Amino acid sequence: MSLATTLRDLHVPGTPVVLPNAWDAASARMVEQAGFPAVATSSFATATILGYDDGEQAPVDEVLSAATRIAHSVSVPVTVDFERGYRLTAAELVERFTATGAVGLNLEDSEPSTGAMIDPSEQADLLAAVRAAAGSDLVINARIDTFIRRAGSPAEQLRAAIDRAARYLAAGADCVYPIGTSDPDVIQTLVKEIAGPVNVSYGQGDRSVAELTDLGVARVTFGPMVQRHTYTKLAGDILPAISSGRNPFTA
Numbered sequence: 001m002s003l004a005t006t007l008r009d010l011h012v013p014g015t016p017v018v019l020p021n022a023w024d025a026a027s028a029r030m031v032e033q034a035g036f037p038a039v040a041t042s043s044f045a046t047a048t049i050l051g052y053d054d055g056e057q058a059p060v061d062e063v064l065s066a067a068t069r070i071a072h073s074v075s076v077p078v079t080v081d082f083e084r085g086y087r088l089t090a091a092e093l094v095e096r097f098t099a100t101g102a103v104g105l106n107l108e109d110s111e112p113s114t115g116a117m118i119d120p121s122e123q124a125d126l127l128a129a130v131r132a133a134a135g136s137d138l139v140i141n142a143r144i145d146t147f148i149r150r151a152g153s154p155a156e157q158l159r160a161a162i163d164r165a166a167r168y169l170a171a172g173a174d175c176v177y178p179i180g181t182s183d184p185d186v187i188q189t190l191v192k193e194i195a196g197p198v199n200v201s202y203g204q205g206d207r208s209v210a211e212l213t214d215l216g217v218a219r220v221t222f223g224p225m226v227q228r229h230t231y232t233k234l235a236g237d238i239l240p241a242i243s244s245g246r247n248p249f250t251a
Contacts, residue, residue: 004103007038007077007139011175011197011218018209018220021081023049023227024066025073032074038104039074041067043081044224055112060086064100071101079104079139083112090129094138104139106177109164110149117151120164124171131172141199141219142173148180158186162193169196175219182206184215191216 010017019038022028023045031039044054046066052058063086071078082105085093097105107130109123110116127142134140144164146157165176177199178190184207191198197218202209202225212220241248 002103002137003077004137004139007079007104008136008174010037010077011139013191013197013216013218014213016209016213016217016220019079019222020226021045021222021224022070023224025069027227028070028074028078032076036076038077038079039070040104040221041070041078041080042222042224042227043083043106045227046081048224048227056083056086060088060096064096067097067100067102077104077139078102079106079141081106084108084110084118085126085130090126091133094130094133098134098137103137104141106141106143108143108145109168110145115149117145117149120160120167123164124167127168127173128171139175140173141175141177142168142171143177143179144168145179147178154186158189161190165190165194165196165198169194175199177201177219177221184211187212187215187217 017038019036019040020031021040021042022031023042028039046063047054047058050058050062050066067080078101080102082097085107088096107127109118109120111118127140130138130140144161146160146164151157151160161178165178168176175197176194179201181187182203187200199219199221200212200217202220202222209220238248
């Protein structure tokens, strides 16, 4: 069984794959060693360690090199947050991305530099072209940004997310990711009306993994939150203790 098939099969509504997002080879190994069946990355977290802002500010060569190091450091499937594809053509995207060893990727439907929503037909065409070039070798997670970009009223955001999800699944996406909502009623509506696996973000933990499981989601991811919490601990506790002459490694 290929790693892509393994990753695809983990997306089961009501029995979600839980993916604490890593940002380098060391954190990816920790995720694997903790028993998680796959590793996901966060574009924000990866850009941070590369010295850039999120939003496709990191050079694509560096992003692909980081993905390669992560994929080669673990034995489980790796899925990469690849923003909107860094302006690569579908054929070049698939060729260069699959060379990293990663078998899944997120592609989002808003412009990283401006936040403007991409026309859903244009995004569906991109997803279809990536699917045609990749065959079954890539697990495509189509991110839907209507909530995070506040595209219309709450009701309009929800209806647009459902419409976009249908288009993206028809274009060949394996999973859809309507990022930016933790409302259980909204999540339940998304799961009920979308005919495919739904990824939600754990965010600040407004909903536990158990609650999200009960709502029927197929994938739970954490974005940059694991890195942020780790670095907050470093900046808030460990470094000040060292600076003041205290032992930072005692309770």
